[in-house]
Amino acid sequence: MAKPRQKPSGKWEIGLRHPSLPGGRKYFTFDTEDEAIAYAQQWKLMKGADMPPPQELLAPTGPVREVRLTRILGEWEESGFAAPTQLLTLRTVAREVGTTKLSEANYAWVTGYLRMLKVEKNLSPCSIKHRMQALSRALDEYQRHNPGLTIANPVKLLPKGYSTYTEVDTKLAKARGGREKVTQTRDRRLRPGEHEKIVKVLSGYERPDRERGLELRGGNALLTLYLLIVGTGMRLQEAFSLKRGQVDMEAKVIRVQSSKQWRGKVSFRDVPMRPEVHKALSVYLSTRAMLPGAWFFPFLEEDGVKGFKTVSQRLSFRFRIAFEYMGIEGLHEHDLRHEATCQWLELKDADGRDLFRLEELNKIMGWTPGSLMAQRYASFRGVDLAQRLWSSYATPGGEPGASSGAA
Numbered sequence: 001m002a003k004p005r006q007k008p009s010g011k012w013e014i015g016l017r018h019p020s021l022p023g024g025r026k027y028f029t030f031d032t033e034d035e036a037i038a039y040a041q042q043w044k045l046m047k048g049a050d051m052p053p054p055q056e057l058l059a060p061t062g063p064v065r066e067v068r069l070t071r072i073l074g075e076w077e078e079s080g081f082a083a084p085t086q087l088l089t090l091r092t093v094a095r096e097v098g099t100t101k102l103s104e105a106n107y108a109w110v111t112g113y114l115r116m117l118k119v120e121k122n123l124s125p126c127s128i129k130h131r132m133q134a135l136s137r138a139l140d141e142y143q144r145h146n147p148g149l150t151i152a153n154p155v156k157l158l159p160k161g162y163s164t165y166t167e168v169d170t171k172l173a174k175a176r177g178g179r180e181k182v183t184q185t186r187d188r189r190l191r192p193g194e195h196e197k198i199v200k201v202l203s204g205y206e207r208p209d210r211e212r213g214l215e216l217r218g219g220n221a222l223l224t225l226y227l228l229i230v231g232t233g234m235r236l237q238e239a240f241s242l243k244r245g246q247v248d249m250e251a252k253v254i255r256v257q258s259s260k261q262w263r264g265k266v267s268f269r270d271v272p273m274r275p276e277v278h279k280a281l282s283v284y285l286s287t288r289a290m291l292p293g294a295w296f297f298p299f300l301e302e303d304g305v306k307g308f309k310t311v312s313q314r315l316s317f318r319f320r321i322a323f324e325y326m327g328i329e330g331l332h333e334h335d336l337r338h339e340a341t342c343q344w345l346e347l348k349d350a351d352g353r354d355l356f357r358l359e360e361l362n363k364i365m366g367w368t369p370g371s372l373m374a375q376r377y378a379s380f381r382g383v384d385l386a387q388r389l390w391s392s393y394a395t396p397g398g399e400p401g402a403s404s405g406a407a
Contacts (some may be wrong), residue, residue, distance in 0.1 A: 003057035003077070004036035012036040013073070016043050024143070026074070056287050067142075069105060069135075070098030076138035097135075102151065105139075110154040114162060118169045125163035132158070188335040195230070197326040202226055207325070214322055218298045222318060224284040225297060228334070231277035233340030235259050236315060236333055237241060237308050240299050245292035249285070252278055258366050259308075272366055316328045328402035341365060341377040346384075 004014040007029070014036040015027045030036040073094045076082050084092065097113055110132075117128050138154035143149050164174070170180040185381045202223035206213035216222055229239050237259040246255040252273040261267045273281070295301060319333040344364060347355040356364070359373060367373045 002040060004033050004040070005074075006033070006103050010057050014040055015078070016040060018047065027071075042074055047184055053182070057403075060282070061131070067102050068098060069102065069138075070094045071139045072102065072142045073098065074137070076134075076141045079141060081141070082134075082137070086130075086134050086137075089130050089379050090138065093131050093135050096131075097263045098385050101140075105154055106151075107154045107157045110158065115172075116157070117176070118181075119172040120174060122173050122176075124181040125165070128163040132163070159239065171390075176366075186332070186335060186338065188332070189333075189379050189381060190230075190341050194326075194331070197328060198226060198322065201225065201322050201326050214318075214325060217302065220284060220287060221299065222299050222315075222322075224280055225315070226319070226327060227280040228277060229278070229333075230336045230340055231274050231343075233337050233344065234271065235337065236312055238366075240297050240315060242296040243292070243306065244290045244294050247281060248297060249278070249281065260366065269363060269366055275323070337365075338379055341374060342379055345374065345378055348379075372398075 002014055002016060006010045007013050010035045012030050012035070014025055014030070015025050017025050028036070028039060030039065055308060067174065069243070073090050077087055077090045096116075100109065114128070114132070117123050117131065123131075131154050136153055139153045139155065201214060202216065203220075204213060204216060225239055228234060229236065232239075232254065234254075234256060238256050239344075241257070241259070242254070246257070248255070254271045254273060256269050256271050258267045258269060290296070294339045299305075299315060300308075302314075305311055316333050323331045325327075341361075344356060344361050349355050357395070359369060361374055362369060362371050365373070365377075
């Protein structure tokens, strides 16, 4: 049953669905929340008894185009089809442009909104895209339920690259004390010696120029979590939410529950253990005993934990502190997934061929078949490519020169 929400006027509004209603839904306003709930319960009984709605409700009331964007955004938010990560963005867009009427939301209006996001709010291109995509999907959903509308979705009329700052946008933003924002593409990989530094500090190393080392809650849990992520490419939540029964040490396979599913869907994938990962997990398990249903890592059982989000924030912070403690700059926890992807791509068999096909890598990393995410995550170091190139041209004596097949 739908839940009523309070309007700025103080009255309570509730949206009720029925396929016979214009647009499949109709909103009702009441003086109190109890009245709204009582009416919704009556409506539920009518639907359960297959009774049609009252005839006076079946005709459209007033011009449909005068609806405001706050209602359109709210309907998309409550539809169940909006991704959970988009809900906060929808509420932000509603605060910014919710009072705008649908009839006013044309191309000129959306370009004005776009200019406001760049000049007044000085947002990054990524943040601008999130807002525009949320607005566009809400408008699409509303048009699907109102096929009689002739207005086009103005967001889809924006040119390619609309979120990038133009020269005019940059000048206006700087005039208001802002600056040009650009899309940040992350391709940070572990540099030589950084992996050893991270293992060292997560093993309890204390710098001589510091009064104390890091507080490693859970003993070797954070070290093992790091080795697991960098060795498999598992997402942070997928790793710390593992249970003992998902880790098969004999088969050398981890049964991972994907953290990217929503609408109640639960999906698993099998991730093979590389020898170094298997060794790290073996050492970790030798320090503690646990039942198959127990959490593999202790982070979800710490004081003050209110869910996965709390643990994600805590662990991201702990990794950042560990990196900074060893003088490693610009490295984030999620960069470890990029590093793992590149390592999977660089694995070769005895004949020098790729050890895994691209579709197999997509399965390991939790991407859909045919996904191009591997290309996005691949960050091959130029020095590695140069060494590979020169080694292929090395003469038997070891000096760079013509290939062995040259005259």
